Amino acid sequence: MGDVRDLSSAPSARRSGWRPVDDELTLRAERHAPRLARHWVMRAIAAEGVVGSNNQVIELLTGELVSNAVVHGPADGEVLVGLRVDRRTVRVSVRDTGQGRPRVRHPEPTAPSGRGLALVEALSSAWGTATHADGGKTVWFDVELDD
Template sequence: MVSLSRQQRFPRARASVRTARQFVGDTLGEWGVSERRDDIRLCVSELAANAVLHGVPEGREFSVRLVREDGVLWIEVRDSGPGRPTVLRPGPDARHGRGLWLVTALADGFEIRDESVGKTARAGFKLTQG
């Protein structure tokens, strides 16, 4: 199978979460991927929000990359900030902290990769279509 890849950069702004979700939705449409579309778009929203709120230094950008290969679609969100995100298991009354927990519940694979500068949060989704 041919590997597909597409990447885009986004400014550190709350509106970028919506724009990143749209980028992913548009790319999935172009690639003919319809299965798990809602899960994938929700997860990119959570990862992008995490980057904007906690990872991207002032004046910097983050990137979203989609890679489709061997029946798996990977979403990668990379920022240049310090620190490492942690998956929390918040209580029912918690007002925040569910984002990465939700990603790990919906995705078939999840990892944080340290980069020379910053890190990449990566979520994988197994696809049954071609």
């Protein structure tokens, strides 16, 4: 007879009694906001059993979107980070009051910045933007979870 494994720690088992997560975090548009957002998202998704490479990709992409909001939004503004976790997908959204429209760039290899949305495009399952009538925008990404 083979070894008995505790399957209650497997991500799919942890999600079996699970309820959707829908939460928000408001941060000042300051230099440390990306780190705070990454840690908040990582703790929340780990509590839902999202681990391994999915967790790392979500951490990286969250930091990229919040960094963009801090750099391109108003210096005295706020950044609203949204998190939704369901059985199959994690969605992170980042809203700021900046007026610019995000676009994917492909900078020269020696350029110091400009790769954030290219990473989001390459590593997420889907991503997009929405502009708001009261000004500002939301940039979001989805990561499909492994079974």
